Amino acid sequence: MDDQRAVAVWRDGAAVRLPADQPVVTAFDAGLARGDGVFESVLVAGGATPRLGDHLVRLQRSTRLLDLPPVPDEAWRALVAAATEGWPDGVEGVCRLFLTRGEGAAPTALALLAPVGEDVLRQRRDGVRVVALTYGLAAGVRAGAPWLLGGAKTLSYAVNMAAQRHAHAVGADDVVFTSAEGQLLEGPTSTVVWAAGGTLHTPPADLGILAGTTQARLFAAAEADGWPTAVTPGTVADLHSADAVWLLSGIRGAAAVTSLDGVERGDAGLTARVQELLSRP
Numbered sequence: 001m002d003d004q005r006a007v008a009v010w011r012d013g014a015a016v017r018l019p020a021d022q023p024v025v026t027a028f029d030a031g032l033a034r035g036d037g038v039f040e041s042v043l044v045a046g047g048a049t050p051r052l053g054d055h056l057v058r059l060q061r062s063t064r065l066l067d068l069p070p071v072p073d074e075a076w077r078a079l080v081a082a083a084t085e086g087w088p089d090g091v092e093g094v095c096r097l098f099l100t101r102g103e104g105a106a107p108t109a110l111a112l113l114a115p116v117g118e119d120v121l122r123q124r125r126d127g128v129r130v131v132a133l134t135y136g137l138a139a140g141v142r143a144g145a146p147w148l149l150g151g152a153k154t155l156s157y158a159v160n161m162a163a164q165r166h167a168h169a170v171g172a173d174d175v176v177f178t179s180a181e182g183q184l185l186e187g188p189t190s191t192v193v194w195a196a197g198g199t200l201h202t203p204p205a206d207l208g209i210l211a212g213t214t215q216a217r218l219f220a221a222a223e224a225d226g227w228p229t230a231v232t233p234g235t236v237a238d239l240h241s242a243d244a245v246w247l248l249s250g251i252r253g254a255a256a257v258t259s260l261d262g263v264e265r266g267d268a269g270l271t272a273r274v275q276e277l278l279s280r281p
Helices: 030-034 052-065 073-084 118-126 158-169 213-224 236-241 271-278
Strands: 006-011 014-018 037-044 093-103 106-115 128-134 174-178 191-196 199-202 229-231 244-249 253-260
Touching: 006 073, 014 073, 030 093, 037 052, 052 073, 052 093, 052 213, 073 093, 073 106, 118 253, 128 158, 128 244, 158 174, 174 236, 191 213, 191 236, 199 213, 213 229, 213 244, 213 253, 213 271, 236 253, 244 271, 253 271
Parallel strands: 128 174, 128 253, 199 229
Antiparallel strands: 006 014, 006 106, 037 093, 093 106, 191 199, 191 244, 244 253
Protein backbone atom coordinates (compact mmCIF):
# COMPACT_ATOMS: atom_id res chain seq x y z
CA MET A 1 0.00 0.00 0.00
CA ASP A 2 1.22 3.48 -0.83
CA ASP A 3 1.97 5.79 2.08
CA GLN A 4 -1.48 7.14 2.97
CA ARG A 5 -0.37 9.21 5.92
CA ALA A 6 -1.24 12.89 5.97
CA VAL A 7 -0.39 15.93 8.07
CA ALA A 8 -2.24 19.20 8.50
CA VAL A 9 -0.93 22.09 10.60
CA TRP A 10 -2.55 25.38 11.63
CA ARG A 11 -0.52 28.26 10.20
CA ASP A 12 -1.42 31.92 9.79
CA GLY A 13 -5.09 31.30 10.50
CA ALA A 14 -5.57 28.37 8.14
CA ALA A 15 -5.21 24.59 7.97
CA VAL A 16 -2.31 23.67 5.72
CA ARG A 17 -1.84 20.11 4.45
CA LEU A 18 1.76 18.96 4.16
CA PRO A 19 3.57 15.80 3.03
CA ALA A 20 3.76 13.23 5.82
CA ASP A 21 7.56 13.28 5.88
CA GLN A 22 7.89 17.07 6.12
CA PRO A 23 8.87 18.48 9.56
CA VAL A 24 6.09 20.52 11.15
CA VAL A 25 7.39 21.42 14.64
CA THR A 26 10.56 22.98 15.94
CA ALA A 27 12.87 20.89 18.09
CA PHE A 28 12.26 23.47 20.81
CA ASP A 29 8.50 22.83 20.91
CA ALA A 30 7.44 22.22 24.52
CA GLY A 31 5.37 19.25 23.39
CA LEU A 32 8.57 17.51 22.31
CA ALA A 33 10.83 18.81 25.06
CA ARG A 34 8.45 18.26 27.99
CA GLY A 35 5.34 16.47 26.78
CA ASP A 36 3.48 19.70 27.48
CA GLY A 37 0.37 19.30 25.41
CA VAL A 38 -2.84 17.38 24.81
CA PHE A 39 -4.22 15.15 22.09
CA GLU A 40 -7.20 13.16 20.85
CA SER A 41 -7.46 10.17 18.52
CA VAL A 42 -10.48 10.22 16.19
CA LEU A 43 -11.67 7.29 14.09
CA VAL A 44 -12.05 7.89 10.36
CA ALA A 45 -14.61 5.47 8.89
CA GLY A 46 -16.30 5.66 5.53
CA GLY A 47 -14.14 8.68 4.81
CA ALA A 48 -15.79 10.62 7.66
CA THR A 49 -15.28 11.36 11.36
CA PRO A 50 -18.74 10.77 12.87
CA ARG A 51 -17.51 11.02 16.48
CA LEU A 52 -15.38 14.13 16.08
CA GLY A 53 -17.70 16.31 18.18
CA ASP A 54 -17.33 14.09 21.26
CA HIS A 55 -13.56 14.22 20.98
CA LEU A 56 -13.49 17.98 20.56
CA VAL A 57 -15.45 18.39 23.81
CA ARG A 58 -12.82 16.34 25.63
CA LEU A 59 -9.95 18.04 23.82
CA GLN A 60 -11.19 21.45 24.94
CA ARG A 61 -11.49 20.18 28.52
CA SER A 62 -7.91 18.90 28.42
CA THR A 63 -6.82 22.24 26.96
CA ARG A 64 -8.35 24.09 29.91
CA LEU A 65 -6.82 21.72 32.47
CA LEU A 66 -3.35 22.46 31.07
CA ASP A 67 -4.00 26.20 30.69
CA LEU A 68 -3.11 25.96 27.01
CA PRO A 69 -4.15 28.71 24.58
CA PRO A 70 -7.58 27.64 23.28
CA VAL A 71 -8.05 26.65 19.66
CA PRO A 72 -11.66 26.95 18.43
CA ASP A 73 -13.52 23.89 17.24
CA GLU A 74 -13.76 25.40 13.76
CA ALA A 75 -9.96 25.32 13.48
CA TRP A 76 -9.83 21.68 14.58
CA ARG A 77 -12.54 20.77 12.07
CA ALA A 78 -10.60 22.53 9.35
CA LEU A 79 -7.46 20.58 10.29
CA VAL A 80 -9.36 17.30 10.21
CA ALA A 81 -10.90 18.17 6.85
CA ALA A 82 -7.49 19.02 5.39
CA ALA A 83 -5.91 15.82 6.72
CA THR A 84 -8.73 13.51 5.62
CA GLU A 85 -9.34 15.01 2.17
CA GLY A 86 -9.36 12.17 -0.34
CA TRP A 87 -9.13 9.45 2.30
CA PRO A 88 -10.49 6.18 0.84
CA ASP A 89 -13.91 5.15 2.14
CA GLY A 90 -12.88 1.53 2.59
CA VAL A 91 -9.88 2.20 4.84
CA GLU A 92 -10.26 2.91 8.54
CA GLY A 93 -7.99 5.68 9.72
CA VAL A 94 -6.91 7.28 12.97
CA CYS A 95 -6.68 11.07 12.97
CA ARG A 96 -4.68 12.35 15.92
CA LEU A 97 -5.16 15.96 16.97
CA PHE A 98 -2.28 17.56 18.88
CA LEU A 99 -2.07 20.85 20.72
CA THR A 100 1.24 21.73 22.38
CA ARG A 101 2.50 24.80 24.17
CA GLY A 102 4.85 25.26 21.24
CA GLU A 103 7.77 27.64 21.44
CA GLY A 104 7.37 30.97 23.16
CA ALA A 105 3.82 32.32 22.92
CA ALA A 106 2.80 30.36 19.82
CA PRO A 107 1.07 27.00 20.42
CA THR A 108 1.25 24.19 17.87
CA ALA A 109 -1.98 22.64 16.53
CA LEU A 110 -1.85 19.82 14.03
CA ALA A 111 -3.59 16.69 12.79
CA LEU A 112 -1.86 13.46 11.79
CA LEU A 113 -3.68 10.78 9.81
CA ALA A 114 -2.69 7.15 9.25
CA PRO A 115 -4.43 3.81 8.65
CA VAL A 116 -5.61 1.92 11.74
CA GLY A 117 -2.98 -0.70 12.57
CA GLU A 118 -3.53 -4.40 11.99
CA ASP A 119 -2.92 -5.10 15.68
CA VAL A 120 -5.82 -2.80 16.61
CA LEU A 121 -8.14 -4.50 14.14
CA ARG A 122 -7.06 -7.90 15.46
CA GLN A 123 -7.72 -6.92 19.07
CA ARG A 124 -11.14 -5.54 18.16
CA ARG A 125 -11.94 -8.86 16.48
CA ASP A 126 -10.22 -11.39 18.78
CA GLY A 127 -10.02 -9.59 22.14
CA VAL A 128 -7.10 -8.81 24.43
CA ARG A 129 -5.10 -10.55 27.12
CA VAL A 130 -4.75 -8.18 30.07
CA VAL A 131 -2.68 -7.82 33.23
CA ALA A 132 -3.55 -5.61 36.20
CA LEU A 133 -0.81 -3.19 37.27
CA THR A 134 -0.75 -0.62 40.05
CA TYR A 135 -0.68 3.05 39.11
CA GLY A 136 0.94 3.72 42.47
CA LEU A 137 -1.45 6.41 43.74
CA ALA A 138 -4.35 6.17 46.15
CA ALA A 139 -7.79 6.37 44.56
CA GLY A 140 -8.97 9.96 44.26
CA VAL A 141 -5.55 11.58 44.70
CA ARG A 142 -5.48 12.93 41.15
CA ALA A 143 -9.03 14.27 41.43
CA GLY A 144 -7.97 16.44 44.36
CA ALA A 145 -4.63 17.52 42.91
CA PRO A 146 -5.22 19.41 39.66
CA TRP A 147 -1.48 19.69 38.98
CA LEU A 148 -1.46 15.90 38.42
CA LEU A 149 -3.77 16.48 35.44
CA GLY A 150 -6.16 13.64 36.20
CA GLY A 151 -8.82 13.47 33.51
CA ALA A 152 -6.70 15.28 30.92
CA LYS A 153 -5.51 13.46 27.79
CA THR A 154 -1.94 14.73 27.80
CA LEU A 155 1.09 13.95 25.66
CA SER A 156 2.87 12.60 28.77
CA TYR A 157 2.22 8.93 27.91
CA ALA A 158 5.63 7.45 28.77
CA VAL A 159 4.25 5.59 31.82
CA ASN A 160 1.29 4.30 29.82
CA MET A 161 3.54 2.99 27.06
CA ALA A 162 5.93 1.44 29.57
CA ALA A 163 2.98 -0.39 31.14
CA GLN A 164 1.98 -1.79 27.76
CA ARG A 165 5.55 -2.88 27.05
CA HIS A 166 5.57 -4.68 30.39
CA ALA A 167 2.31 -6.39 29.42
CA HIS A 168 3.86 -7.55 26.15
CA ALA A 169 6.92 -8.84 28.02
CA VAL A 170 4.72 -11.10 30.16
CA GLY A 171 2.64 -12.36 27.23
CA ALA A 172 -0.32 -9.98 27.44
CA ASP A 173 -1.66 -7.29 25.11
CA ASP A 174 -2.81 -4.57 27.47
CA VAL A 175 -3.21 -3.33 31.02
CA VAL A 176 -5.81 -2.39 33.60
CA PHE A 177 -4.43 0.11 36.10
CA THR A 178 -5.43 -0.05 39.76
CA SER A 179 -4.98 2.43 42.58
CA ALA A 180 -2.57 1.79 45.44
CA GLU A 181 -5.36 0.20 47.45
CA GLY A 182 -6.64 -1.88 44.53
CA GLN A 183 -9.51 0.12 43.02
CA LEU A 184 -10.02 -0.16 39.28
CA LEU A 185 -8.94 2.88 37.29
CA GLU A 186 -8.50 2.63 33.50
CA GLY A 187 -6.30 1.18 30.79
CA PRO A 188 -3.30 3.07 29.36
CA THR A 189 -5.40 3.98 26.31
CA SER A 190 -8.86 2.73 27.24
CA THR A 191 -11.82 2.73 29.61
CA VAL A 192 -12.71 -0.38 31.60
CA VAL A 193 -16.28 -1.70 31.34
CA TRP A 194 -17.66 -4.92 32.77
CA ALA A 195 -21.01 -6.72 32.77
CA ALA A 196 -22.31 -8.18 36.03
CA GLY A 197 -25.76 -8.76 37.46
CA GLY A 198 -27.42 -7.74 34.23
CA THR A 199 -25.78 -4.28 34.34
CA LEU A 200 -22.89 -2.60 32.56
CA HIS A 201 -20.39 -1.03 34.98
CA THR A 202 -17.48 1.40 34.68
CA PRO A 203 -15.28 3.07 37.36
CA PRO A 204 -16.16 6.62 38.47
CA ALA A 205 -14.39 9.42 36.63
CA ASP A 206 -13.95 11.31 39.90
CA LEU A 207 -11.02 9.00 40.60
CA GLY A 208 -9.11 11.28 38.23
CA ILE A 209 -9.37 8.98 35.22
CA LEU A 210 -10.11 10.05 31.67
CA ALA A 211 -13.80 10.25 30.79
CA GLY A 212 -14.30 7.75 27.96
CA THR A 213 -16.16 8.99 24.89
CA THR A 214 -16.78 5.42 23.69
CA GLN A 215 -17.94 4.31 27.14
CA ALA A 216 -20.39 7.22 27.29
CA ARG A 217 -21.76 6.35 23.87
CA LEU A 218 -22.12 2.67 24.80
CA PHE A 219 -23.92 3.45 28.04
CA ALA A 220 -26.35 5.80 26.28
CA ALA A 221 -27.13 3.16 23.64
CA ALA A 222 -27.42 0.40 26.26
CA GLU A 223 -29.87 2.40 28.38
CA ALA A 224 -31.98 3.09 25.30
CA ASP A 225 -31.91 -0.64 24.57
CA GLY A 226 -33.02 -1.59 28.08
CA TRP A 227 -29.59 -2.65 29.39
CA PRO A 228 -28.99 -0.92 32.76
CA THR A 229 -25.70 0.87 33.39
CA ALA A 230 -23.92 2.03 36.54
CA VAL A 231 -20.83 3.95 37.60
CA THR A 232 -19.34 1.54 40.13
CA PRO A 233 -16.12 1.43 42.15
CA GLY A 234 -14.56 -1.95 41.45
CA THR A 235 -11.59 -4.21 41.98
CA VAL A 236 -9.77 -6.82 39.93
CA ALA A 237 -11.82 -9.43 41.80
CA ASP A 238 -14.95 -7.83 40.33
CA LEU A 239 -13.50 -8.28 36.85
CA HIS A 240 -12.72 -11.94 37.52
CA SER A 241 -16.31 -12.57 38.64
CA ALA A 242 -17.92 -10.50 35.87
CA ASP A 243 -19.84 -12.02 32.98
CA ALA A 244 -17.68 -10.06 30.54
CA VAL A 245 -14.98 -7.36 30.57
CA TRP A 246 -14.03 -4.94 27.80
CA LEU A 247 -11.45 -2.24 27.17
CA LEU A 248 -13.15 0.58 25.25
CA SER A 249 -11.47 3.22 23.11
CA GLY A 250 -12.36 5.40 20.18
CA ILE A 251 -10.20 3.57 17.63
CA ARG A 252 -10.30 -0.03 18.85
CA GLY A 253 -13.94 0.10 19.93
CA ALA A 254 -14.84 -2.66 22.39
CA ALA A 255 -12.08 -5.24 22.84
CA ALA A 256 -13.19 -8.21 24.94
CA VAL A 257 -10.81 -9.24 27.70
CA THR A 258 -10.05 -12.92 27.04
CA SER A 259 -7.50 -13.38 29.83
CA LEU A 260 -6.90 -11.45 33.06
CA ASP A 261 -3.64 -11.99 34.95
CA GLY A 262 -3.21 -15.30 33.16
CA VAL A 263 -6.73 -16.55 33.92
CA GLU A 264 -8.75 -17.29 30.78
CA ARG A 265 -12.24 -15.84 30.69
CA GLY A 266 -15.25 -15.63 28.38
CA ASP A 267 -17.75 -12.93 27.51
CA ALA A 268 -21.08 -14.77 27.93
CA GLY A 269 -21.81 -13.92 24.30
CA LEU A 270 -22.16 -10.22 25.15
CA THR A 271 -19.41 -8.74 22.99
CA ALA A 272 -21.49 -8.96 19.83
CA ARG A 273 -24.25 -6.99 21.55
CA VAL A 274 -21.82 -4.34 22.79
CA GLN A 275 -20.27 -3.92 19.36
CA GLU A 276 -23.69 -3.70 17.75
CA LEU A 277 -24.71 -0.96 20.18
CA LEU A 278 -21.54 0.96 19.38
CA SER A 279 -22.21 0.68 15.66
CA ARG A 280 -25.47 2.58 15.93
CA PRO A 281 -25.54 6.18 14.69
